[in-house]
Amino acid sequence: MEWVTMTAKTVEEATEHALEQLGVAADEADIEVLEEPKSGLFGRTRGEARIRARVRPAEVRPKRDNRRRRSNDGRSRRSDEGSSDQRESTPSGGRNGGRQSNAGQRKSSEQKGSRNMEASENRGEPVDPALVGEAAVAFMQGLADAFGAEATVELDRDGTELEVRVQGNDLGLMVGPGGRTLTAVQDLARVAAQRRLGDHDTHLRIDVAGYRERRRASLESFARKIAAQVRESGKALAIEPMASPDRKVIHDVLSSEEGVSTRSEGEDPNRRVIVSPA
DSSP, X not given: OOOEXXXXXXXXXXXXXXXXXXXXXXXXXXXXXXXXXXXXXXXXXXXXEEEEEEEXXXXXXXXXXXXXXXXXTSOEEOOHHHHHHHHHHSOOSTHXXXXXXXXXXXXXXXXXXXXXXXHHHHHOSOOOHHHHHHHHHHHHHHHXXXXXXXXXXXXXXXXXXXXXXXXXXXXHHHHOGGGHHHHHHHHHHHIIIIIHHTOOSOEEEEEETXXXXXXXXXXXXXXXXXXXXXXXXXXXXEOOOXXXXXXXXXXXXXXTSTTEEEEEESOTTSOEEEEEEO
């Protein structure tokens, strides 16, 4: 994650504010003191403390080796857990087991085909992307008004690619820490525009106060620093959980970096990028 900078009367107070914004404990963050208050006459202090902090990238624990091992009598064996799973998945009854397996595969294929037909029938007629864009603009304008913000909402459309931009002052509440509120707002806009109209073809993005472009630049810089740490230490690092668009930026940037590779692990909203030595 990118660094956040905080100022306060004391270093402790600035650190507390930074940890609160990041949502982590002190032992889960990297903290750097940029400036301390200076001592003045009669025990007074001048100036403020300024620090910066970020969520500390976590080292990836090595995976347990579950490969086959050979016992003293030369036979191949797995751990008890693996043997149990293997026994439960082994069909019994010879040819009868084979027939049951084939029947199960046919049933599964029929079910998938039925679901695909239902999905195709529910798609309906294509929706004009302009209507989807208008609905998204109307929703975002109403949301900005509800936030009490003076904002203008514009639509940039390129075929089925739609981007709604909200510009104005005091829009931080619509973005939230790490853009999490903006991600939720985008989901709501998609419900209000795409799903309500039955649209399946457009790609709708929401941006507030130019946050996404700044976020991308920050993530690119952060990703390269993590890559440098991994190359230097030779150890994999796990980046904090991120939304899918942010993970894509990390993967795209590091795909051209020498000596590192990336993969994603976990389930949303806790899915994260792992940066490993190549």
